Amino acid sequence: MNPSSSPVRLVIVGGVAAGASAAARARRLSESAAITLVERGPDVSFANCGLPYFIGGEIKSRDALAVQTPATLKALLALDVRTSTEVTAIDRAARHVTLRDLASGTTSSLPYDKLLLAPGAVPLRPPLPGIDDPRVFTLRSLGDMDRIKAAAATAQRIAVIGAGFIGLEMAEQFVHLAKQVTLVELTPQLLPPLDEPMTHLLADELRKRHVELVLGDSVAAFEPGAALTCRLASGRAVEADLVILSIGVRPDTTLARAAGLDLGARGHIRVNAYMQTSDPDIYAAGDAIETEDFVTGDPAAVPLGGPANRQGRLAADHIFRPSEAKPYPGALGTAIVRAFDVAAGLTGWTEKRLRAAGRAYRTVTVNDNHHAGYFPGAKPILLKLLWAPDTGRVLGAQCTGLAGVDKRLDVLATAITGGLTIDDLAQLELSYAPPFGAAKDIVNLAGFTACNTRDGLVTPVDALPDDPAVQILDVRPPPLVAAYPLPRAGAINIPLGALRARLGELDRTRPVVTVCALGKTAYFAARILAQNGFAVSALTGGIRAHFDPRSPAKLPTP
């Protein structure tokens, strides 16, 4: 169909992350290709991850979000850019697409040798009563952003529905604008991809910033009036002048479906490791596709900007250099969000997903500072690690804290990619100078703790037992216990330094659970007790991981 003498005709549907990346890479690989970029919206290659920050005023310049314009793409990449143009059909046999100019309504036909679908995803808008009220917004495009920013100028009460990544970013930005924000989330936690205990610090931070959290509830209807009333499933009413619906996205696969391309179980476009759909001349990349999970090989859809960019680039590689393109390694689902001073994120598998999938795993949670504690400015972070019991390989990690969260997630994403085990983490040689790290980084500490668990040196528990036969031993200094009591009566308090001398105060015939602020001292105490014949386990992650995300390890010096 395409004799090697004539230039390749590449048509790309969608001009944002995956589409624009593919077009740029394609042009680097072929000066002669005829590359047409078709985008339904008026904008191409804009920074969609930046939209909340322009609404909140943290990004001042709208131009900063326009990474490229149709004009710059044409000048730099010699692309034929068609904005405000929709591809309405694919004729796979004839290899052409039907274009419709959205302004004029005129249609035309465009032939292709290779076609790349990068249509992205669209925000979910469930058919709730009142959903079409003009005060209910979703955020996906520069146009959405402009409309929300305009509406926010006169709105005071904001309801953000859905506490995922975008919901949290929007809640933060509306607080920056001094709005009164209510955040409604269906599940009983913020940031549903994370395991629940890893979201406590986020929740605490949002409450400190006066965001009202409504967890475990959802919108049943929007009731118009002077204010828009969000009627929740619980019956509760949340009054709002403006509603952001951020409950997720669905892949935009109308075109692929109509063309008869294979779709996955959840409706995404299925691709192979070179981004080819079931039609080898049609590629797909970005939020609309389903790839494989890096760890398990299961189908995985990760609608995020980073993967979209690299998938688009890879598709162009395979189109123009099929024998040299490297397969997509699969998705880790690495993601992070900032809410005020707190960051939280994950890479790989979580405990809830592992449990739901019935996969074997073990886990530890550790606390530390983001750099040497003796250096000014050390901030607490909390790291949860999951690994495979048979091989010790890292399966996933979650991190939250006030600094250095992105670094640990990136180290652990790299560790998963390299097939590293908990033993490797224990010995990982990370950069250390007091302003940047610690002689034993929290990643090393997670490795140590995981190995100790694997080797039976400690038995971790992730909750205080209800069984009154179990002795709860709080090994913190008594003044700290007095200032920050356990949320449970009946614990015995013996500080670590006195434990060897006071073992007689414990009943050797009854099991013990040791508790401290961060989890480390409880481990130390558990080692003493285990070697003295006690049946002992230790609360992993300490009080901070389970009860109070800001619980201090020691009292401030007066």
Next chain:
Amino acid sequence: MNPSSSPVRLVIVGGVAAGASAAARARRLSESAAITLVERGPDVSFANCGLPYFIGGEIKSRDALAVQTPATLKALLALDVRTSTEVTAIDRAARHVTLRDLASGTTSSLPYDKLLLAPGAVPLRPPLPGIDDPRVFTLRSLGDMDRIKAAAATAQRIAVIGAGFIGLEMAEQFVHLAKQVTLVELTPQLLPPLDEPMTHLLADELRKRHVELVLGDSVAAFEPGAALTCRLASGRAVEADLVILSIGVRPDTTLARAAGLDLGARGHIRVNAYMQTSDPDIYAAGDAIETEDFVTGDPAAVPLGGPANRQGRLAADHIFRPSEAKPYPGALGTAIVRAFDVAAGLTGWTEKRLRAAGRAYRTVTVNDNHHAGYFPGAKPILLKLLWAPDTGRVLGAQCTGLAGVDKRLDVLATAITGGLTIDDLAQLELSYAPPFGAAKDIVNLAGFTACNTRDGLVTPVDALPDDPAVQILDVRPPPLVAAYPLPRAGAINIPLGALRARLGELDRTRPVVTVCALGKTAYFAARILAQNGFAVSALTGGIRAHFDPRSPAKLPTP
């Protein structure tokens, strides 16, 4: 010698990083062991990496540096701590050491089943004329720190000799104290472990902060007077009220040598992967030992706090659980330093070491921002990557910049540990939200660029050619060229967007080197030229990497 019924007698020589870590781990593994920690100095387990920051006042509390005291070690770990006590001899046949109490001068004998040597390293003090002047200091202990801090109170002119990690930290801290600082370095660059171009930003930053840099020179003599004159090899005189000698350390192996333990070629104590010396009952860890390089298996000595801590822990593991201890993986030499707003560091092999060792390598240098450029606060970083041509495996990396340097070093240290290739880096799924990263992180970018180089899509050069037959093509916008001219006359300026239309201005019979601010646009231009039949190469890392570490990618918007 040690029937399993009687407790192990463990003697540890040296109570700082490796020794204290070993003692702590040993106690967790054995409540019954008799553990004696012998330390020549008055302090144990102090944060030696923090010493410069207390001198400079950035760390306010001296107590913060005392991680543990003899009293807390005794209370928490039931150790027998002997400070101000020297081990003067090891009787390997009888398995005892001779102790000398430094205060009283009395000697005694202490039997051991297992002995751990963690003597550390001592600062080099070459026998130069005047070296014993009391104004010449080295920094290793809390006592050194106190003496320097006291002397600095009345000193105004400070000479720091040696621009390695400690020299840079001391120079920075003395500037914080408003001293007049001269930094003298034997090699022609700061931070000699790095490749020279990766130190330009550091040098620029120090000069901005009014540190006088004297590179490629060394002290020949100290001439006493009202001021101490540092007479340099060049003949130049540097007047100082206080001199810090930070030209390196040597392993403290007097004891090991006298005991007949095997030493390496550079005088370090040789150990196996479990930290055992040539006497299997004597272990060694920390700055005094030689392990293996992670990448090549060559002998490697890395006198840094992180490895010391983990080696001490590993030695204790092997003493108490020989069948479960995991071998030391080898050293990467990951290190980082902060000097004012700039950080710089490395992991694995550098170009200069690879070249000196005659090992095959390829390299690229890339510029980017530490997070999405459209998000406020984006800071430039520069990353140099080295990889093996045959396998594509990462051999080493260096990074410098104003933020996010530690993160990239840690990701690349983890990548080396996992055996990742440049293809893996291209697809690495790192955390991205605008405040933390970019859809294509600089680590991805380094992977892309390395793969492009490997695949022959671009031929990088790391200097502008002197050959007048080569056309130098500057593809920056003309106003930027006017504001930040190339340090070389005769370049042709055609901005990238106009290049396709203006190819006729170039001579197709002569080679071209493309140049831009950061290296990326030069690559884009090289692709256009290569596909149009030109013999073209591109300056890797751009003007910023080679000529001006603060060269902007665009003019500030007025």
